[in-house]
Structures are given as structure tokens and as C-alpha cells.
Amino acid sequence: MPFHKAEAPADAVPIFFVSAETWPQVRADLPAAPAAFAAACDFEPTPGRLLILPSAEGGLAGVLFGIERKDAKARDPFLPGRLATSLPSGVYRFANQPHDVTLATLAFMLSSYRFTRYKKKDDAQAPELCPPEGVDIERIMRIASAVEFGRDLINTPANDLGPDALETAALKLATRFVAKASVTRGEKLLQMNYPLIHAVGRASDKAPRLVDFVWGPKDAPKVTLVGKGVCFDTGGLDIKPESAMLLMKKDMGGAATALALAQMLMDANASVRLRVIVPIVENAIAGNAMRPGDIYPSRKGLTVEIGNTDAEGRLILADALALADEDAPDLLLDFATLTGAARVALGPDLPPFYTMDEALAAEIARHGMQANDPVWRLPLWDPYDKLIDGKVGNLCNISAGSFAGSITAALFLRRFVEKAKTWAHFDIYAWNPTAKSARPEGAEVQAARLLFDLIEARYGCKAKVNEPNDNRKIVRRVGFLDDDSDEGSAFDDLMP
Ligand code: BES
Ligand code: MN
Numbered sequence: 001m002p003f004h005k006a007e008a009p010a011d012a013v014p015i016f017f018v019s020a021e022t023w024p025q026v027r028a029d030l031p032a033a034p035a036a037f038a039a040a041c042d043f044e045p046t047p048g049r050l051l052i053l054p055s056a057e058g059g060l061a062g063v064l065f066g067i068e069r070k071d072a073k074a075r076d077p078f079l080p081g082r083l084a085t086s087l088p089s090g091v092y093r094f095a096n097q098p099h100d101v102t103l104a105t106l107a108f109m110l111s112s113y114r115f116t117r118y119k120k121k122d123d124a125q126a127p128e129l130c131p132p133e134g135v136d137i138e139r140i141m142r143i144a145s146a147v148e149f150g151r152d153l154i155n156t157p158a159n160d161l162g163p164d165a166l167e168t169a170a171l172k173l174a175t176r177f178v179a180k181a182s183v184t185r186g187e188k189l190l191q192m193n194y195p196l197i198h199a200v201g202r203a204s205d206k207a208p209r210l211v212d213f214v215w216g217p218k219d220a221p222k223v224t225l226v227g228k229g230v231c232f233d234t235g236g237l238d239i240k241p242e243s244a245m246l247l248m249k250k251d252m253g254g255a256a257t258a259l260a261l262a263q264m265l266m267d268a269n270a271s272v273r274l275r276v277i278v279p280i281v282e283n284a285i286a287g288n289a290m291r292p293g294d295i296y297p298s299r300k301g302l303t304v305e306i307g308n309t310d311a312e313g314r315l316i317l318a319d320a321l322a323l324a325d326e327d328a329p330d331l332l333l334d335f336a337t338l339t340g341a342a343r344v345a346l347g348p349d350l351p352p353f354y355t356m357d358e359a360l361a362a363e364i365a366r367h368g369m370q371a372n373d374p375v376w377r378l379p380l381w382d383p384y385d386k387l388i389d390g391k392v393g394n395l396c397n398i399s400a401g402s403f404a405g406s407i408t409a410a411l412f413l414r415r416f417v418e419k420a421k422t423w424a425h426f427d428i429y430a431w432n433p434t435a436k437s438a439r440p441e442g443a444e445v446q447a448a449r450l451l452f453d454l455i456e457a458r459y460g461c462k463a464k465v466n467e468p469n470d471n472r473k474i475v476r477r478v479g480f481l482d483d484d485s486d487e488g489s490a491f492d493d494l495m496p
């Protein structure tokens with residue numbers, strides 16, 4: 001749906017961001033009645049505190065929202081996201097600047113995400129925000145829309161998002177941006193030399209497959225994204241206990257991240273030749289499942305011993321990365337919900353990343369902080385590399401010993417990357433165990449926003465410039481997977 005245009009309403013309710021240092025001045029500037037009301041409510045400008053100020057007629061005169069002091073040790077630029085879930089319906093505007101107006105606006109949008117596929121929410125009463133001055137609202141909308149697309153994919157359970165449905169979602173995205181796509185399915189994977197993808201996915205009644213699409217001019221810098229697409233991870237014959245299996249619909253979070261980042265880049269018309277490779281399987285249990293002790297060839301030629309059928313992500317990524325590496329991309333990025341060990345090390349909110357490229361590592365860390373999409377570098381520690389040597393095959397999919405599980409998984413992947421000019425691997429969690437502002441409980445897209453910024457900074461984007469937008473309001477979205485319209489993107493409901 002195209003964007004609507006209308007005059008910005010003069011009566012949009014002002015939101016005042018206040019910190020301990022700015023509150024005295026804001027309070028002094030308030031009309032007497034709301035100032036007295038704030039005092040009567042014992043309002044303190046602590047971060048996250050919200051107070052709605054009544055007008056003399058009983059309407060909404062304004063909103064006070066506490067944020068951190070400028071010099072606070074920790075500031076959450078997404079804190080204003082709480083407004084989207086706490087305010088009554090109506091049209092609002094920022095009366096002054098939060099710490100980061102772009103991230104505050106993005107937070108407003110990311111906060112209002114709801115997974116509505118199975119339980120409809122009445123969103124008619126959602127608050128609306130006039131795009132604040134000085135923000136690139138089109139860019140924010142594109143980012144938010146892609147994040148929501150990724151979240152919807154991750155939240156959708158495996159009975160509705162098996163390998164066939166994930167393939168369809170990837171192809172729908174490719175089609176929308178006129179990318180050239182191909183799919184290799186089932187036994188064809190063996191003919192085309194993807195033995196590991198086949199071995200992992202063959203026990204499911206939904207065939208394993210590899211989706212590969214290419215977009216953009218041939219001569220532009222080559223950026224290739226690879227994502228782990230395990231639609232459900234039972235563990236295989238090394239079956240997971242129930243508590244560990246419960247969340248395993250999210251084991252295609254890497255694929256969802258790659259697709260979300262691809263949507264951001266294509267939607268912004270990034271000046272790159274983008275390639276997206278997603279190996280898609282279900283790690284299921286059946287008589288024909290791969291077994292512990294089996295040895296398989298890989299696309300690259302290295303033989304791989306199966307030490308544990310639950311270390312399946314690195315197997316499918318090995319073949320996908322080998323393929324990605326063949327055309328020597330300038331930048332190769334992979335995303336995977338690869339190890340529980342990454343969570344033990346850094347927790348759910350801070351995915352580790354790995355790269356040999358010092359300059360890229362610094363860029364990733366910087367953009368992560370700037371975009372409030374934090375990641376933390378862990379080392380590809382050479383002395384641990386021998387831990388994944390195989391006894392009978394070239395390498396084994398689990399390491400000898402249980403230490404440094406995220407590092408040894410990354411070292412396993414590294415054995416399949418040779419020609420790429422630079423490579424980074426992200427061991428993501430793809431899930432918010434508890435809700436935080438702009439990070440609702442459930443699916444999360446991690447590292448895509450920071451990498452969109454990085455790729456835009458490196459190679460540039462030629463997004464279409466739209467008309468001035470300061471007279472539109474941001475309202476809640478419609479679900480990507482809920483609606484059957486061709487317009488796959490959420491946030492097409494900017495209202496007058
Ligand atoms: N998908 C899991 C990793 C995972 C578990 C990510 C929980 C996020 C949350 C992966 O396939 C797996 O099972 N990894 C094993 C590897 C082990 C068998 C070497 C793990 O981390 O326990
Ligand atoms: Mn597993």
C-alpha cells in the first residue's frame with residue numbers, strides 16, 4: 001500500500017524526554033496545571049518512567065518520559081520503544097530529542113511488533129507517531145520491515161514453516177526484487193554435490209534443499225550471505241532432551257537473518273552484487289537418519305565424521321560455505337543458531353562473531369554499538385583447531401572435549417572458507433527470552449541491522465528518494481506471513 005499524505009495534525013500530543021539534568025528546565029516550561037499534576041504524582045525523571053499529563057479539558061496535554069542522563073554509564077537508546085506499548089491511542093510527536101532520535105523512532109516501530117498469525121490482536125487502538133524531524137523515516141521503515149519479516153519467520157512453528165515453506169518465503173523475497181533464484185532439492189543435492197546437506201535433511205518427509213539467489217549488477221562488489229536453515233532441530237538420533245528441543249523452531253534463525261538483511265539491502269538498492277545461500281533442512285529422526293559414527297564426503301572434498309548428529313548446523317553450512325566460497329566473494333557473512341556454548345559464554349543478547357580480518361572486526365564492533373545491535377568478537381583460536389581433526393575422516397563435527405564449543409564450531413566452518421576476500425561468522429541466538437524495550441519476547445533478528453549499516457557505509461545505497469514525509473504517522477504493522485498480498489513487506493500501513 002502506498003504511503004498516505006496529510007497535514008501533520010497541530011494537536012499531536014507532545015512527548016517530552018526528560019532526564020535528571022533536563023527535567024528542571026522542562027518542568028519550568030510546562031503550563032501550571034500539568035506541572036502541578038506531575039508534582040502531585042511525585043514524578044521523577046528515572047529511565048523508563050512515563051507520565052501522561054491531562055489538559056484542563058480532560059484530554060492529553062503531553063507525555064513525560066524519563067531517559068538516562070547524558071553521562072550515564074549505560075544508556076538504552078531503545079528505551080523510548082516502551083512508548084509504543086504503553087501509550088493510549090492517539091497521535092503523538094517528539095517535543096524534544098531523546099539520546100538518539102533515529103534509534104528511538106526505530107524502537108517505537110520494533111516495539112509494536114506482534115506475532116499475530118495464530119491469535120489476532122486488536123491493533124486499532126495503537127498509538128501513532130509523527131516521524132520526528134531529522135530522521136530518514138523511509139530508511140527506518142525499511143529496516144523495521146525487514147526485522148519484522150525475519151521475526152515472523154522465526155516465530156512461525158515448524159508445522160507451518162518446514163523446509164517447503166521456508167523455501168517459498170526465500171523465493172518470494174527473491175521474486176519481489178527480481179533476483180535470479182535456483183533451488184536444489186532432495187536427491188538432486190547428491191548429484192549436485194551437497195552431500196552434507198542431504199545427510200542432515202534426508203530423514204525428514206520434507207526434502208532437504210538449497211536456495212541460492214543472486215541480485216544486482218554483476219560487476220558490483222560481491223556480498224554473499226549464508227544462513228543456517230534448520231526448520232526444526234530434534235538433535236537427530238542424538239536426540240535432545242525436551243527442554244532443549246522446545247525452542248528448536250528457531251533453528252532457522254540464521255536463514256531468517258540472512259533473508260532479513262537481504263531484504264534491507266535490496267529494498268535500499270545497495271550498490272552490491274548480493275548472493276544469498278540458504279541450506280534448508282529439518283534435523284529429524286527416522287530409519288534413514290544419519291548416525292553417530294557415519295562418515296560423509298563434503299562439497300569441498302574433505303570427509304566429515306559424525307561425532308554427534310546434533311551438531312548438524314555446521315554440516316549444512318560446510319557445504320553452503322564451500323559453494324559461497326567458489327566465486328571468491330568480497331564479503332562473505334554467515335549466520336547460524338549454531339551452539340548452546342555461545343549462550344553460555346555471552347548470553348542471549350550478545351551474539352559472538354568470528355573473523356580473521358582485523359579491520360572488518362573493528363567495523364562490525366563499531367556499527368554494532370552505533371546501531372544498538374551489539375555483537376562481541378571471539379577468537380578463531382588456532383591452537384584449538386586440531387580439536388576438530390577426525391580420527392578416520394578429515395574432520396569431525398564435534399570437538400574432542402566440551403570446552404570452547406562456539407569457537408570450535410567456528411573453526412569447523414573456517415575449514416570450508418578459502419577464497420573469500422573476507423569472512424565473518426555470527427553465532428546468533430535469534431530469540432529474546434524476556435521482553436525488553438523494542439525487543440519483544442520471542443523471535444529476534446540479530447546482527448542484520450549493524451551489517452546493513454556496514455555494507456551501506458562500505459559500498460553505498462541508491463535508495464529511491466521519496467517525498468518529504470513529516471506529515472505521516474507510524475502505526476502498527478500487519479504481519480508478513482499473515483497476509484497473502486504480493487506486497488510482502490510490513491509497515492505498508494503508514495496512515496494519513
Ligand atoms: N541448534 C543447536 C544450537 C543451539 C541450541 C542454539 C540452543 C541456540 C539454542 C545446534 O544444532 C546444536 O544442537 N548444537 C550442539 C552442538 C554439540 C552437539 C557439539 C550444542 O550446542 O549443544
Ligand atoms: Mn543441533
Ligand code: ZN
Nearest residue numbers: 230233251313
Ligand atoms: Zn541446530
